[in-house]
Amino acid sequence: MFSVLQIRTQVLIHDGDDYGKVMPVEGWSGPAADDAAAQHKAHMQALDAYAAGAAALGKAVGQASDAIVAVQTAIYNADELARKYGFEITDAGGITDTYAGRQPPPELHPEDRERIHTQLVDEIAQILRTADDIDTDLASVLDRAAAGQFGTGDESTVAAAAADGLAAPGLAPPEPPPNATPSQAAAWWATLSPAERDLLIRDSPGTVGAMDGLPGSARDKANRTVLAQQEADLRRQREEIQRRMDGLKMSDPQQQNQHHDLQVQLDRIDGRLSELDKVSQALAQPGGRQLLVLDGGGDHLKAAVASGNVDTASNIVTFTGGFGSSVNGDLLDYDKRMDQIRQDADDMAARYGHGGKSAAVTWMGYDAPQSLDVLGTGKAEAGAAKLAPFLQGLDASREGDPARLVALGHSYGSTTTGIALRHAGVDAAIFAGSPGIDTGNITDLKVPPGQSYVLKNDGDPVATSGWFGKDPADMPGVHHMSTDRSFPTDGPPLEASTGHSSVNEYLKPGTTSQHNIAAVVADAPTQFTLQDQPGFEYHMPGRH
Template structure:
């Protein structure tokens, strides 16, 4: 077993030199070996001596083939190992930097020491952030050592096999062919992701892979990569787009096959009528799924940058998450969760349009009044939202929160030591889902719109900093007044009540009031006080909020009025 000190001391430059020498020696073997292969048989030479020479020549050629195959395989493995060492040592460097930033130090034995043990950390180091980073560092060191041990074992295996002459068939027609066989043999393989990986563990695993290994995984196992919370948005997007295309191709092929079978049936035959009915049901399901995939494709094709972060075909309905902007580089990320009746087929395009506008407005507010950082807006439809009487219970919300929480954690973990400011936004039943998720995953701010309750009466149950929870409640919204899933967030101490009335910003046109329960047509509608407030929370420009806080519902207008 290798130690962290061993990995720190590994010299990839030495392997680069070995790689260069092996390439040169392999080319010499190929050139001289194939020349040697041509000297026998000698024209006109026959008899016992010729037969003996031919036998010896064949033995020599088999040895040359084994040498060339082994040298080619070893050269490939050494080159891969050198690249892998760079990736692993880069992961160590990044872990060291992250540790220093949060007041930790990584020992050569792999332990993590607290620089502030017994002392009070500086006030800018949030205790919750330090706890999260400590967990992340533990996962990163464990994965670095896991990858390093896999690498060490793989390279040792190639060395042993090359020494034993186990590469190539020994019956290639030329030495060049033998070298090609050796080059085609498996060399250093990417380490497998940890089983049941947490977002932090998945991020740590990805960090230890070389760019070539990542590309191969996205190409060969897009479903695995696309589904892993904790991986960069760019990687998940590439993988999920590949899955999207493959699913569409497979479904269209299945549809054509079913249609051919249906066309060949005789409707006058009762048995074939039954078969026709069953096939029609299959066809309807396929058409429904194709329609859902089409909506995802149309969302990705909208103007501006989009990332496909989730594509889950399990269950009766497709689940997806589409980001407007770049979650890998954005300073702020808002994740929106819809509620009762929401679906990819019915709502993704409208939700995406509204969230994209919020992103643009947040960028404008940030540029004018804030830190100038860019935002990304995620439309998260990664759970089976209730479609019927199941809306009366929290079962779907709890199941959805079980998926939303690791998604939010993954957005943080994928950013290494540069996490974005995360805002969780939930509407209606989606606010209940969001509230439950925030008991397990942290966010820098939370917004509950048209909420029937967040399954708790105490905002401190959520992993949200004090003063960073907000509620929007329209006049005439029966769901928001129901208190079906707990205390109305408007009445919770520590929750800011943002106005949805008509308002008059100091430096812009009036903003319209909203009413009723709709998300797309009301709470998220551009040009409204509600939508403006959401964008201001995302942009982290609190002076631009219009609050209606208790006591007395006293307005605080944009600009501090």
């Protein structure tokens, strides 16, 4: 239909413009000539309306065709996901359990099946919404074309009328569900055509970049656009303020006060520009980065930068920093350490594990405490409310190809992580230098049994404080990993780490602590070095 419309619209344009040239006839005047001219003008106006409507309709049909292909792909992917986890989607859009009354295979974990069931419900609901949206939008274009509502009616040629029709808005991408969960956001994105996705990234980068559940590549592209826009806008503001300051007379007390107020604004802008510059520097590091979060709300910039590709990685580790951490002060150092962990995890996976690649996310998406607010859990609870959907979104965005998710929190960031894991499930959790995870029972967290780990340096007063609940190292079911000096059989000795620092101790390359983190990320248990404690076998790196 699309190609037929295009062909007939071109015929209409060609023949219509030829017809437009038949009047006026040279040397013909009088009442008959006037009547013919009026009839010709009416015909041309009708042709203009037809051409504009045909062009608009052709565009809409093409958009609908692309959108329907995206919906069909979403249906196919939902069917495949359902089949993989023992479900079947009925013709009416319901979901049946193919293992009803019998035990599913052991590799299909009940929590995974529950999560996939929820995802399928969201996907089917969105598929139906999107299909209805396509139908409604296309019907609207048909009605408007039939009513001659496209074009201005003042075009000089039929070709110009068709161009106006083609420029008119066509089908609009469906809006995401209000207050969408990461699963719902992923389902919405999956039903969009490539053209619709590109349009949203171009026109609504802030919305796309902030939406948990969307692919990392889309969020990265959108957030980089927002980053550039914010930098340009702030520089324009800075120039205007500086111009105003330069025009003030410092000998005038009133203008001195104005100068002071403007200087405060300028300092604030300079601080934000410095934060944005740190993000830009992180994105420019070798090896590839993805900008997954860029949140300018509040006094300090919040961001999340991934080393590696979260859309294709087999393992994804998300690191949350603690007290005093900020984009301006810590992003580059955190990113450097996490990138090294990613590289080490890739090496371990190749030598001792499944061989999959990893991605490492430095998540600075909350206002970490900077002062006495570190004594309470308020900032941790607020941060967890953002970290939990972020983690859920990493999983939901993979469209049935989940990665192995690892959550890593240091100091107050471990408390934030612990609270988040009551709501978001991961495959493994690591708590480093932890003052507590706001619970005394590891089973309160959505982490599989035996997949929680703690790192506790000698000389770390925070890790022994138990300020936010029981010391994780003393919790049953938590592996206490060594941070002492160790001696791998197939590499140089690993140094001990002491004290509380993350960058300079727990995450420092060449330490047993950093080695253990990389081993958990790589899912290479033969490389773990565990404390000799009841219930856990002690392993030296490299031994099977």
